[in-house]
Amino acid sequence: KREILNFLLKLKDVFKDDLYIEIQNLGLEEDLKVLHELMEISKMLGIKVLGTNSVTFLEREDYRIHKILVDIQRIVHKRNVSPLPSCEFYLKSPEEMKDILPEQAIKCTEEVVDKIEFELKLFKIHPPRVFENDEKRLFEICFRNLAHKFRPLRLEILKRLWSELELIKSRGFSSYFLVVHDIVSYAKKKGIRCSIRGSAVSSLVSYLLFGGVDPIKHRLLFERFLNDGRFDPPDIDVDFDSERREEVLRYTIERFREKAALISTFPTFKARSAVREIALAIGKNLKDLHSLTDCLPYYLSPKDVISALDELPELKESPLKKEKGILEVLPKFEELPRQLSTHLGGVIVSEKLLDLVPLELSPKGYPISQYEGKDIEILGLPKFDLLGLRMHTAISKTLSYLKERGVEIDLDRIPLNDRRTYELLSSAKTVGVFQVESPGQRQLIGRLRPTRFSDILAEISLFRPGPVQADMIRPFLRRKHKIEKVEYLHPTLISILKETYGVFIYQEQILKVVSKFTKKGLDWADSFRRSMTHDKSLLEMEKLKEEFIGLCIKEGYSKELADRAWKQISAFASYGFCKAHAAAFAYITFQSAYLKAHFPLEFYLGLLNSGNIGTYPERVIFNEARRYFPVYPPHVNSSMVEYTRENEGIRVGLCAIKGIGPKIAERIVREREERGPFESITDFVLRVKPTKRIKDTLWAIGAFEGLEIYGRKIA
Numbered sequence: 001k002r003e004i005l006n007f008l009l010k011l012k013d014v015f016k017d018d019l020y021i022e023i024q025n026l027g028l029e030e031d032l033k034v035l036h037e038l039m040e041i042s043k044m045l046g047i048k049v050l051g052t053n054s055v056t057f058l059e060r061e062d063y064r065i066h067k068i069l070v071d072i073q074r075i076v077h078k079r080n081v082s083p084l085p086s087c088e089f090y091l092k093s094p095e096e097m098k099d100i101l102p103e104q105a106i107k108c109t110e111e112v113v114d115k116i117e118f119e120l121k122l123f124k125i126h127p128p129r130v131f132e133n134d135e136k137r138l139f140e141i142c143f144r145n146l147a148h149k150f151r152p153l154r155l156e157i158l159k160r161l162w163s164e165l166e167l168i169k170s171r172g173f174s175s176y177f178l179v180v181h182d183i184v185s186y187a188k189k190k191g192i193r194c195s196i197r198g199s200a201v202s203s204l205v206s207y208l209l210f211g212g213v214d215p216i217k218h219r220l221l222f223e224r225f226l227n228d229g230r231f232d233p234p235d236i237d238v239d240f241d242s243e244r245r246e247e248v249l250r251y252t253i254e255r256f257r258e259k260a261a262l263i264s265t266f267p268t269f270k271a272r273s274a275v276r277e278i279a280l281a282i283g284k285n286l287k288d289l290h291s292l293t294d295c296l297p298y299y300l301s302p303k304d305v306i307s308a309l310d311e312l313p314e315l316k317e318s319p320l321k322k323e324k325g326i327l328e329v330l331p332k333f334e335e336l337p338r339q340l341s342t343h344l345g346g347v348i349v350s351e352k353l354l355d356l357v358p359l360e361l362s363p364k365g366y367p368i369s370q371y372e373g374k375d376i377e378i379l380g381l382p383k384f385d386l387l388g389l390r391m392h393t394a395i396s397k398t399l400s401y402l403k404e405r406g407v408e409i410d411l412d413r414i415p416l417n418d419r420r421t422y423e424l425l426s427s428a429k430t431v432g433v434f435q436v437e438s439p440g441q442r443q444l445i446g447r448l449r450p451t452r453f454s455d456i457l458a459e460i461s462l463f464r465p466g467p468v469q470a471d472m473i474r475p476f477l478r479r480k481h482k483i484e485k486v487e488y489l490h491p492t493l494i495s496i497l498k499e500t501y502g503v504f505i506y507q508e509q510i511l512k513v514v515s516k517f518t519k520k521g522l523d524w525a526d527s528f529r530r531s532m533t534h535d536k537s538l539l540e541m542e543k544l545k546e547e548f549i550g551l552c553i554k555e556g557y558s559k560e561l562a563d564r565a566w567k568q569i570s571a572f573a574s575y576g577f578c579k580a581h582a583a584a585f586a587y588i589t590f591q592s593a594y595l596k597a598h599f600p601l602e603f604y605l606g607l608l609n610s611g612n613i614g615t616y617p618e619r620v621i622f623n624e625a626r627r628y629f630p631v632y633p634p635h636v637n638s639s640m641v642e643y644t645r646e647n648e649g650i651r652v653g654l655c656a657i658k659g660i661g662p663k664i665a666e667r668i669v670r671e672r673e674e675r676g677p678f679e680s681i682t683d684f685v686l687r688v689k690p691t692k693r694i695k696d697t698l699w700a701i702g703a704f705e706g707l708e709i710y711g712r713k714i715a
Helices: 002-018 031-045 059-075 094-100 103-115 136-151 155-171 174-189 204-210 240-257 271-281 288-292 302-311 324-333 373-381 389-404 420-428 439-448 454-461 467-469 475-479 490-502 507-518 522-533 538-554 557-570 579-598 600-608 618-626 663-675 681-688 691-701
Strands: 018-024 047-052 194-197 236-241 262-265 340-351 359-361 367-372 383-389 644-646 650-651
Touching: 002 031, 018 031, 018 367, 031 047, 031 204, 047 618, 059 324, 059 538, 094 103, 094 359, 103 262, 136 155, 136 204, 155 174, 155 204, 155 467, 155 691, 174 194, 174 204, 174 236, 174 240, 174 383, 194 204, 194 538, 194 579, 236 240, 236 389, 240 262, 240 383, 240 389, 262 373, 271 324, 271 490, 288 359, 302 324, 367 373, 383 389, 389 579, 389 600, 420 439, 420 579, 439 454, 439 475, 454 467, 454 475, 454 490, 475 650, 490 507, 490 618, 507 557, 507 579, 522 538, 538 557, 557 691, 600 618, 600 644, 600 650, 663 681, 681 691
Parallel strands: 018 047, 236 383, 262 367
Antiparallel strands: 194 236, 262 340, 340 383, 359 367, 644 650
16 A cells, blocks of 8 residues: 555656546445445545546446346357446436536546547548648659650649549648559559549549549549539548458558558447347347347347237247247347457558557457448548459459460550450340349340440440339430430530430439539539439428529529420439549450450459459359350369369369368369379379368369279279
């Protein structure tokens, strides 16, 4: 005790009147004893006491839920945890605190609150400042790349670049773009295929930094991404080769150190998981679990279980109805986090990160925020997503197989008017082609018969629930194939809707039309479009309509024309697709179709060796490849780990065999390469030492064909 007193006196010399002794009263006998001792020390040393409360749950009644959650951790997840000793660990009101603590302790708590100078500034953007001279650096990179990308360089391109850079500079986002540029540059240097997606594709600055789709050539609007009337931070999403995405994440964290973190997400309880884990926590056996959960729909949330038990016919005889102990607590599990998990690809980088966001380490050792993505947005921290795209994996592998044959292709330089590529797309033989391989997409692209790159954009944008329900596909196809005359509401709209045959498809078209009719800027038009697409009451929509029509009349258009224009844009505003995002996907669609049209064997190899990529599992891709090329069965003396090219056909890899994992497949190949082919099954068993199951599997599928057994060759 003397040591404690001496230590407190030293602290008092340092902190003077800002030193307090914390006291609590949680209703426990030991708490009261400690409280009295601390009060005595306070009087003895002249140090003020500060009253606090340890808060673990919101209300006293939540203690029951707390105990169940602890039991779930202990019983289900085998963790050594114990519940808190009383129900007093809830958020008490000021009156309750005054009842359990001395008046002077409460006053000191208020005193400390007054002393703290802190303001949590929500919705104030905190752009990263991780590079020195970031604005100058961004300007230099963009203007250096401009000379390579555009020859001859037109004045309109220079003006657009300057205006984009000025807006980025005024918002303080130069470092943000440089951070993403740094990551993308690393990926390209290491040969990791990547591309950006979303509205960022419409930016000329993005094109000069990251490559991809030319926003000038394809008439993409920067204002859809950033504009003077839009104050939310930019959000750039980057797709990487799935198999190498981890390298990029590791580089990002190591490169920016304490300034970078992954974003978390909190998976919550669904009805099935909540019932199952509550049942286990309260002592139900495994046999009971199936009868309690099997009939519960996967989509059901905990709060809806009780009403579902009364309303759904399949739950009429459910034994869960008798489990009052489970049903009483089940609604409390609504939106209750099960665990802290890592967001699919969200990353934040900021020099103020540790001041704004609580962090912890993920199982892989990455710093991870304890805030979810929506909380990060409220804090005003710009984020970006580093995502994995298996089509990039397949394309990377296809290009590597071609390189082995001495064929090198730069997919960013292939002609976007390649005849064989459009013939393939029009034939609807697009299994394996990015974004256009599902049955519905193949049917649509076969009917559309694309002849230009903009047709691919339209196909990707039309194959969405909204356009299908709004019957936007039929008039587009009829007009494209000259079955139906293309008509425009007003000559002003011809330049905007010509590429889509007079049909509204893209959000950017809504922006342009609103801007044309009202003579307002594109930034105002974008704000107006977003107002229309959010959930609005009839009264709110009527106000927007009046505003639009009033502005049209002011600019000399008739009320009848303004009414008709409103009907069109209001009908399609919520269905419109972001053209920039469609362009990003269409670019990969064209590249994958080009490879399938010109190098189908290598393309199928790339698909087969990249796992399940899109709509179809590996077996469907395998059967598709067999229609065009001979396929040789797996063999211990011929197969590699993965599928490989053999003559003008495909040799099945050892890993394609069910039950044969990468380790044993690599061991077989390594043994064969180091010591020669296997001469007999005995030779194979002695050298590889497989388990009986693996040996029987290889035997059953004929992988030992031609090898000797008991002095005879296997036929």
